[in-house]
Amino acid sequence: MKMIVSLLLLMTLNASAQQPTSGKGRVYDLSVALDSSLKGPYTGVLRLYTQKDTTRGFGGEHSLDEPAFSINVKDWKYGERKFFDHTARAQYLKMTDVKPGYYKMIAILDTNTFERGNGAPGNLYTRKEMILQVSDISVKGSLVLSNIFQERPFPVSDSTKEVVLLSRKLSAFRKRDIYLKAGIFLPPSYFTDTRREFPVVYIIPxxxxxxxxxxxxRIRKLYGAGVGAEKIFVFLNPENQTPYGLHAYVDSRVNGPWGTALTEELMPYIQSTFRVSRDPRLTFIQGQSSGGYGALWLALHFPEKIGGAWITAPDPIDFSNFTGIDIYQDKNAFIDQNGKDRGINLTEGKFLSTIREGRIKETFDGDGGQQQSFEAEFGLLDKHGRPARLYDDNGKIDSRVAASWKPYDLSLYVQEHAGKLKKEMIGPVRIYAGSADNFLLNHAVEAFDRKINKFGLPIHTRVIDGGTHFNLRSEALIKEIDQEMQALIDRTK
Structure with missing residues (x-):
């Protein structure tokens, strides 16, 4: 009898967990189910996103005024429904505060704890968008997770090849197999002049x-492929196999020795496999944005292996102006000295968002956002084994974390290692930023230049009038970079 009572009680508890609930004046009949092709069990974070405009599909930036909610799921199997109610975690607007109306909605189950983003392989998603109905007394809607994000296949052809190389250094650090990935673009004469070795250009996107x-x-052209003399182009993957955002090929105390793995494992492999010149003077690197920081970090830390570096719109290279924040002096990342919210994404003279809003969205979307990528790239692990946060939910900056970032402040690095760099640099470094950079990165470039230009190093910066974060690589700049690269190639002949 005791067993029967216990079984009935368990059935009652399970049934109640799978039924609509009520609270705060509304009945909540909002659920997500698994398609019959997805048996489970699945464990992760189930996120539900909505948008007010029901006439368009989902895409682009998800703003804070569009309700979004999440719940944890464990061992979820086909046949069970997961319900959202007023207790669900809200991105910003609580479910009790959602205004009556109709909303389009989708759901994603984030099960991949090793790759960043909602679209990581293995995560589940709803292919069909549905309608959420909200009234004063009820919240109704249902979704079905029907598909799984797959690993994207690389489009191999005669001229494009994929390299996937097991890294012993990174695997030892992470205590699991870690692979370096690269896409190789081979020029036409690679196949007709089979004895020729080519200069190589590494790209960090x-x-x-x-x-x-x-x-x-189109993207190859942005980095000079097809412009000037033929070279082999190697596109790197700065975000594979990292849960905390882009590693950017920087040796990190959290992400591991990505820069060392690149220069000591991947580069030698590519040299031996694709008739790439072994002359370091013919090894070049380019980087854009987060990849720009990584390219500069590599050029400064492996100066004897890089024959020239061209960096556009790099992430902050001087932390005294970190997207408008002086991480060493300012007390709060969200509020400036005048008590106003710090803006971000400057477009046509107007900020489209704030640093506060960015942090809220990033926290909701889970690991791998932009700020967390900085914290993993530059900082240390906290007591919970996660990247230590530079600032808390109220924007208060942790001065100890800021101090721990100093080895990655490239202004400080150049000042400390100027003598060594003067002896070991075999090629120039050129850094470009737009005067209208959307993320204020030009100010960090200017601060960097003020601090390092007295050392007489072959490091040059230029702020291009009117350039933004996204249009800086103009046709004229691409041609200029290629001409500089060609001049360096000619010197080796």
Missing amino acids: GWGGTHHQAAVA
Whole structure:
């Protein structure tokens, strides 16, 4: 009898967990189910996103005034429904405060704790967008998770090849197999002049860019492929196998020795596999945005291996102006000295968002956002084994964390190692920023220049009038970079 009572009680508890609930004046009948093709069990964070405009599909930036909610799920199997109610975590607007109306909605189950982002392989998503109905007395809607994000196949062809190389250094650090990935673009004469060795240009893309860009002609052109003399282009993947955002090929105390793995493992492999010149004077690097910081870090830390570096719109290279924040002197990242919210994403003279809003969205979306990527790239682990936060939910800056970032403040690095760099640099470094950079990165470039220009190093900066974060790589600049690169190639003949 005791067993029967216990079983009935368990059935009652399970049933109640799978039924609509009420609270705060509304009945909540908002649920997500698994498609019959997805048996489970699945464990992770189930996120539900909505938008007020029901006439358009989802895409682009998800603003704070668009309600979004999440719940944790464990061992979720087909046949069970997961319900959202007033207790669900809200991105910003609580479910009790959602205004009556109709909203389009989608859901994503984030199960991948090793790759960043909602679209990471293995995560589940709803292909079909549905309608959420909100009234004063009820919240109704249902979704079905029907698909799984897959690993994106690399488009191999005669001219584009993929390299996936097991890294012993990174694997030892992470205590699991870690692979370096690269997309190789081979020029036409590679196949007709089979004895020739080619100069090589390594590319570190910015946020969202991967080695797959080697197969995209428009993006290759942005980095000079097809311009001037032929070279082999190697597009790197700065965000594979990292849960905390882009590692950017920087040796990090949190992410691991990505820069060392690149220069000591991947570069020698590419030299031996693709007839790339072994002359370091013919090894060049370019980077954009987050990749720009990484390219500069590599050029300064491995100066004897890089024959020239061209960096555009780099992430902050001087931390006294970190997207408008002096991390060493300012007390709060959200509020400036005048008590106003610090803006971000400057477009046509107007900030489209704030640093406070960015942190809220990033926290809701889980690991791997922009600020966390900085904290993993530059900082240390906290007592919970996660990247220590530079500032808390109220924007208060932790001065101890700020101090721990100093080895990655490239102004400080150059000042400390100027003598060594003067002896070991074999090629120039050129850094470009736009005067209208959307993330105020030009100010960090200017601060960097003021602090290092007295050392007489072959490091040059230029702020291009009117340039933004996204249009800096103009046709004229691409041609200029290629001409400089060609001049360096000619010197080796």
